[in-house]
Amino acid sequence: MGGFIYLDHGSSTPTDPRVVDAMIPYFNKFYSNPSSVYKFAKESNEAKENAREKVAKLLSANPEEIVFTGGGTEADNFAIKGVAFANSKRGNHIITSKIEHHAVLNTCKWLESQGFKVTYVGVDKYGVVDLNELKDAITDRTILITIMHANNEVGTIEPIQEIAEIAKQKDIYLHTDAIQTVGKMSVDVNELGVNLLSLSGHKFYGPKGVGALFIKKGVKIDSLLHGGYHERNKRAGTENIPGIVGLGRTCEIAMEEAEEEENRIKTLRDRLEKGITEKIDDIIINGHPERRLKGTLNLCVKYIEGESMLLQLDYNGIAASSGSACTSDSLEPSHVLTAMGIPPEVAHGSLRFTLGRENTSGDIDRVLEVLPSIVKRLREMSPLRKD
Amino acid sequence: MVYSEKVMEHFMNPRNVGEIENADGIGEVGNPVCGDLMTLYIKVQDNVITDIKFKTFGCGAAIATSSMITELVKGKMIEEALKITNKDVIEGLDGLPPIKMHCSLLAEEGLKAAVEDYRKRKENK
Numbered sequence: 001m002g003g004f005i006y007l008d009h010g011s012s013t014p015t016d017p018r019v020v021d022a023m024i025p026y027f028n029k030f031y032s033n034p035s036s037v038y039k040f041a042k043e044s045n046e047a048k049e050n051a052r053e054k055v056a057k058l059l060s061a062n063p064e065e066i067v068f069t070g071g072g073t074e075a076d077n078f079a080i081k082g083v084a085f086a087n088s089k090r091g092n093h094i095i096t097s098k099i100e101h102h103a104v105l106n107t108c109k110w111l112e113s114q115g116f117k118v119t120y121v122g123v124d125k126y127g128v129v130d131l132n133e134l135k136d137a138i139t140d141r142t143i144l145i146t147i148m149h150a151n152n153e154v155g156t157i158e159p160i161q162e163i164a165e166i167a168k169q170k171d172i173y174l175h176t177d178a179i180q181t182v183g184k185m186s187v188d189v190n191e192l193g194v195n196l197l198s199l200s201g202h203k204f205y206g207p208k209g210v211g212a213l214f215i216k217k218g219v220k221i222d223s224l225l226h227g228g229y230h231e232r233n234k235r236a237g238t239e240n241i242p243g244i245v246g247l248g249r250t251c252e253i254a255m256e257e258a259e260e261e262e263n264r265i266k267t268l269r270d271r272l273e274k275g276i277t278e279k280i281d282d283i284i285i286n287g288h289p290e291r292r293l294k295g296t297l298n299l300c301v302k303y304i305e306g307e308s309m310l311l312q313l314d315y316n317g318i319a320a321s322s323g324s325a326c327t328s329d330s331l332e333p334s335h336v337l338t339a340m341g342i343p344p345e346v347a348h349g350s351l352r353f354t355l356g357r358e359n360t361s362g363d364i365d366r367v368l369e370v371l372p373s374i375v376k377r378l379r380e381m382s383p384l385r386k387d
Numbered sequence: 388m389v390y391s392e393k394v395m396e397h398f399m400n401p402r403n404v405g406e407i408e409n410a411d412g413i414g415e416v417g418n419p420v421c422g423d424l425m426t427l428y429i430k431v432q433d434n435v436i437t438d439i440k441f442k443t444f445g446c447g448a449a450i451a452t453s454s455m456i457t458e459l460v461k462g463k464m465i466e467e468a469l470k471i472t473n474k475d476v477i478e479g480l481d482g483l484p485p486i487k488m489h490c491s492l493l494a495e496e497g498l499k500a501a502v503e504d505y506r507k508r509k510e511n512k
Contacts, residue, residue: 305422307446311390311398333422345419381404381450383426383442384419 005318005363009203009295009356010152010180015246016205022249023207026242033238035230044241051248055212058251059197060188067213067234068244072179072200074224075213076103076146078235079175079196082221083144084111087173091141093117097129097158098339099151104177105335108146117141126288127156127340135166142172149178149187149197153323153336153352154287155296157181164193173219179203179211180293183254184262195219201243204258205357206250210243265355266294268364272353273297275368280375284346286337295355298323300337300346303385304378309351312374318367323350345384391481394451401450403457405440412505416496423449423490427456427497431505434465441497448487455479456494465502471495 006014026047032038034045049063056063069075084094096108098120108118119137122130129147145167150157160176167174175196181187182197183204189197197214201207215221215234227236273285282302301309306322313320323334332338333347353367379385390398407428417424423445430438439461443453455476460468473491477483483491 303444305445305449308398308450311395311447315395315399344421348419348422381401381442382444383415383424384444 003317005366006358007318007320007353007355007363007367010352010354011321012202012208013205013356014358015202015207016250016253018253019206019246019249023242023246026245034241035228035238047245048239048241051244054248054251058182058187058255059214060190061214062217064232065214065217067215067231068239068247069211069213069235070240071209071211072198072203073103075198075200075211076101076177077107078213078224079198080104080107080144080146081111082224083173083175083196083219084116086220086222087143091143093119093139093141093143095119095121095134095137095142095145097121097123097147099123099127099336100146100148101152101177101179104146104148123339125341127151127154127336128288128291129158129163131159131162131166134163138170138172142170144173144175146175146177149176149181150293151287151336152180153334154298155293156288157291157293160192160194168193183250183258184293184295189214189216201247201250204250204254207243207246210240210247212247261357262294265359268359268361269295269297269355272364272367275364276371279368279372284342286340286342286350297353299351300342301349301351301375302346303349303382304375305348306350308378309374312378313370316370318370321352323347323352388484388486390447390484393481394448394483397451397454397480398447401454403440403454403461404442406442407438407440412501412508414497414500414504416500417445417493419444422446423493425449425453425493425497427501429501429505431465436460436463436465436468445490448483448490449493451480452476452490452494453497456498460498468498469502471498
């Protein structure tokens with residue numbers, strides 16, 4: 001049996017040792033509160049602003065447009081609630097999609113309980129947001145459109161530029177949850193044309209518990225957290241300096257290395273996809289054939305259930321994930337796959353492999369060696385497969 | 388969420404998997420739309436369940452509970468077997484995570500459905 005193979009980078013990634021090295025002095029050496037007046041505080045304050053510049057550079061934004069948060073979920077909450085409440089005199093309608101991450105979906109659902117109206121736009125069979133439905137949903141009360149840059153389950157990249165055109169014409173703010181794309185592909189806030197963009201450090205080899213929200217100059221937004229005057233009065237709370245420094249270094253490394261690395265990962269992903277397609281019958285590859293994150297492979301294996309595959313993969317030292325109901329607290333299968341029109345009984349049999357930096361060709365060989373026999377065994381047990 | 392060793396052992400090496408040709412009773416419970424479906428086959432001789440086999444579509448817990456119920460039931464008189472509840476299945480597996488409790492009901496219901504089918508067939512003979 002081989003060693004441990006991690007194919008769940010869409011969930012989290014190992015923190016780059018260079019990032020950890022950059023963070024360490026800010027735990028024990030330069031530990032001051034950056035808001036303090038003494039000279040000693042200068043180092044942590046400068047480190048924070050330095051990191052802000054690095055994050056801004058990766059996004060082609062201005063440093064003043066970056067607000068650090070405690071992760072991606074907070075950035076999404078901040079963007080959506082902040083814009084909703086600050087602009088509630090103008091309107092109370094928000095447009096999002098059916099396949100957003102729960103950080104967006106449940107924030108929108110909560111806003112509905114606060115009197116806001118939300119339209120959840122559908123997607124096509126590849127998971128691409130229906131632009132006509134989106135256009136038709138716009139009313140003169142619409143204040144915000146929030147659509148993810150790439151979907152976390154199937155990897156489909158959404159047409160943000162086209163949505164930005166629509167939003168601009170109607171003078172509506174556009175937020176994108178770019179948590180799966182930042183550090184994995186070029187994300188330029190000007191090219192995308194977004195007003196707000198969320199990112200998270202631990203999805204691209206940075207530390208957990210730190211993220212950022214890009215807020216384009218001029219956007220009217222309320223704070224989510226109230227307290228001291230931090231982050232230009234946009235996000236109260238003593239800054240997580242080690243985390244912020246780590247995020248800055250993560251962005252710097254991504255800038256230098258991500259493109260080449262992603263092409264290597266795509267080669268591995270394509271080989272995995274081809275191998276699985278050749279070796280296992282009755283499967284469906286989910287997500288857009290081309291416009292997809294380079295490291296993501298999501299598939300449904302008919303007649304069997306996702307969690308049972310994950311457990312057997314785990315037994316063989318392979319970590320992956322599933323949109324199966326049984327891997328979450330609900331009994332519903334993946335909302336993303338069902339929105340794409342996949343029947344629930346098939347959606348229960350989904351598997352997601354998300355490749356990353358440490359993966360090698362040997363890892364792919366190993367999956368291709370064990371997965372077919374796992375599927376065969378479980379199918380022999382299944383009453384759905386009639387041979 | 389972590390399964391007990393016993394659950395994993397039954398999941399990795401499930402007992403009595405398969406179908407019984409000319410079964411005396413067949414129970415089909417669950418719904419694939421909800422993520423689990425179980426078919427249970429029983430062979431009955433002189434009121435004793437002499438053989439039992441299952442086929443299950445579902446998660447690790449669904450497969451482990453299916454395997455467990457076949458072990459608990461095999462060789463028992465029908466009346467005795469019907470006294471077996473989902474609690475016995477859970478105990479036999481050294482517990483189940485809270486969100487997986489419903490899987491143990493699937494096993495109990497599967498057995499009841501198979502016995503009911505057997506009794507119906509007997510009446511119609």
